[in-house]
Amino acid sequence: MEGKDRKSxxxxxxxxxxxxxxxxxxxxxxxxxxxxxxxxxxxxxxxANQEIEPREGGKRHTVTKEELRETMDYISHYSLxxxxxxxxxxxxxxxxxxxxxxxxxxxxxQEKVKNIQYISSVNIRVSHEVIGCADSLLPYITKNRQxxxxxxxxxxxxxxxxxxxxxxxxxxxxxxxxxxCSVGVxxxxxxxxxxxxxxxxxxxxxxxxxxxxxPKAEGMIMLIRSMSPQVIAVDEIGTVEDIHAIxxxxxxxxxxxxxxxGLDMEEAKKKPVLGELIRRRMFERYVVLGNGEHPGExxxxxxxxxxxxxxx
Numbered sequence: 001m002e003g004k005d006r007k008s009x010x011x012x013x014x015x016x017x018x019x020x021x022x023x024x025x026x027x028x029x030x031x032x033x034x035x036x037x038x039x040x041x042x043x044x045x046x047x048a049n050q051e052i053e054p055r056e057g058g059k060r061h062t063v064t065k066e067e068l069r070e071t072m073d074y075i076s077h078y079s080l081x082x083x084x085x086x087x088x089x090x091x092x093x094x095x096x097x098x099x100x101x102x103x104x105x106x107x108x109x110q111e112k113v114k115n116i117q118y119i120s121s122v123n124i125r126v127s128h129e130v131i132g133c134a135d136s137l138l139p140y141i142t143k144n145r146q147x148x149x150x151x152x153x154x155x156x157x158x159x160x161x162x163x164x165x166x167x168x169x170x171x172x173x174x175x176x177x178x179x180x181c182s183v184g185v186x187x188x189x190x191x192x193x194x195x196x197x198x199x200x201x202x203x204x205x206x207x208x209x210x211x212x213x214x215p216k217a218e219g220m221i222m223l224i225r226s227m228s229p230q231v232i233a234v235d236e237i238g239t240v241e242d243i244h245a246i247x248x249x250x251x252x253x254x255x256x257x258x259x260x261x262g263l264d265m266e267e268a269k270k271k272p273v274l275g276e277l278i279r280r281r282m283f284e285r286y287v288v289l290g291n292g293e294h295p296g297e298x299x300x301x302x303x304x305x306x307x308x309x310x311x312x
Contacts, residue, residue, distance in 0.1 A: 009096035010035070010126060015070035018043060021061050025054035035124040037063045037071060072119055075100055087116045089189070089213070097127035097194020097201030127194050129202055133159070134166040138177040140301045140309055141285045145179045147171055147231050149250060149282065152259040153268050154289035159297065160259045161191050161235055163289070165202055167257055168192065168233050172205020183208045184229030184254075186219030192235055217241035220249050233257040243273045250282060264288055264299075265306060281305065 007029040011019045018037070026032055026047060034046040042053045043061040053060050075094055076083050086092045092100045104119035141150045154160035174180025187193045187210055193200035195212040204210065209227045211219040216234045223229050232254045237246065238261070246256055262268045265286060269275045277283065281304040290299040301310040 006030070006032075006096060006126065009094070009098060010124065013071065013074045013094055013098075013100070013124070015067040015074075018061070018063070018067055018071065021054045021056050024056075025052065029126075030128075032126050033128075034126065037068055037122040037124075039063055039065050039068050039120045068119065068122060071122060072102075075122075084115050086213070088113050090116065091189070093190040093194055093196055093201075095196045095201065097190075097196065099125045099127070099190060099194070101125065127202065128162065130159075130162050130166065131169075131203070132166065134163055134170055137163070137167070137287060137298060137301070138170060138175070141167075141287070142177045145177065147178055147181075147255040147257065148284035149256045150258070150285040150287060151268070151278075151283045152257075152287045152289065153262040153265065154259060155263055155291070156261060158289040158291055160289055164233060164235055164257060164259060165192050165204065168208060169203050169205040171231055171257075172207040180205075180207055181230040182228065183231045183233060184220075184223035184227050185210045186214055186216050186223065186232070186234045187212050188214060188216050188219070189235075192233070215241075217245040220245040224249060224252050224254065229254055231255045231257060235259050236261065237274070238271075240273050243277060247277065247282065256283075265302060285309075 011023060014022060021043065022035065031048040036044045041063060043063050045052050045054060072080065075092060083092055090101060094100060101123040102116055102119045103121040105117045106113055107115040107117055141148045152160050152164065168183055168185060171178050172180060172183045183205060185192055185204060185208060190212055193204055193210045193212060194202045195210060200210055211222060216237060220232055223232060232249050237258050246258060249256060260268060260274060265288065269278050284304045286302040287298060288300045290297060300308060303309055
């Protein structure tokens with residue numbers, strides 16, 4: 001995505017008064033990560049991992065209820081009702097794949113979230129693609145030009161989604177390490193593809209099929225039955241159902257690319273159910289990420305026995 005496109009996509013969904021402040025305070029939209037609007041609280045942005053409180057006339061800009069309402073009107077094209085299904089999950093995806101998280105009064109129905117009303121907080125997470133960030137990883141997770149079952153272990157905000165996104169693209173298109181193959185992506189939270197009106201805003205390759213906003217466990221089985229993927233990619237597994245679906249996919253001959261929150265191999269082994277898959281050596285490669293200067297910075301790569309293949 002070009003920086004100019006990203007800038008216009010972000011500015012167009014902001015209230016005009018906030019748009020003016022953001023544009024004045026953010027000369028480099030390529031470094032912009034988040035914009036946080038909270039009613040009655042200072043406007044805050046995150047850029048290059050630094051939190052900034054934009055000022056106007058020397059004063060902090062305090063977000064008003066009217067500004068937040070105007071922003072939500074632009075985001076929803078003046079029809080929040082049309083986005084009720086997305087709001088139920090706490091976020092919307094806008095053009096460009098940018099994700100808008102919301103908080104407010106939750107409406108329940110039959111013990112499940114039906115909608116969010118009286119929205120009081122908005123968090124705009126700016127989508128960034130880093131083409132080629134998986135280049136150094138591919139030689140370690142492929143054999144005979146085929147993908148190894150791979151689990152990426154990462155703390156939050158260490159670039160695992162960005163890394164998986166680039167892996168999907170390269171596996172789908174093919175290169176000297178892996179032959180191009182059909183990839184099925186279950187994108188439960190619209191982060192990998194960043195789908196807008198059903199179309200992926202991020203580049204996931206020419207042989208990729210996406211189930212957007214679909215629960216991971218159900219989506220993996222749906223893809224196997226309908227799209228015959230050679231590789232399945234999912235982000236942030238965790239439930240018992242996710243693990244069982246992964247095991248089912250492996251038995252069906254699909255190669256798996258998955259991620260899980262964790263600090264290291266030892267912590268991953270202690271997770272219920274997932275730890276059993278690790279002990280049974282179901283995954284062939286483990287990639288541990290850490291906080292670094294670049295998205296997806298690798299701290300270590302291990303084989304199915306836990307032996308080190310590569311370490312920072």
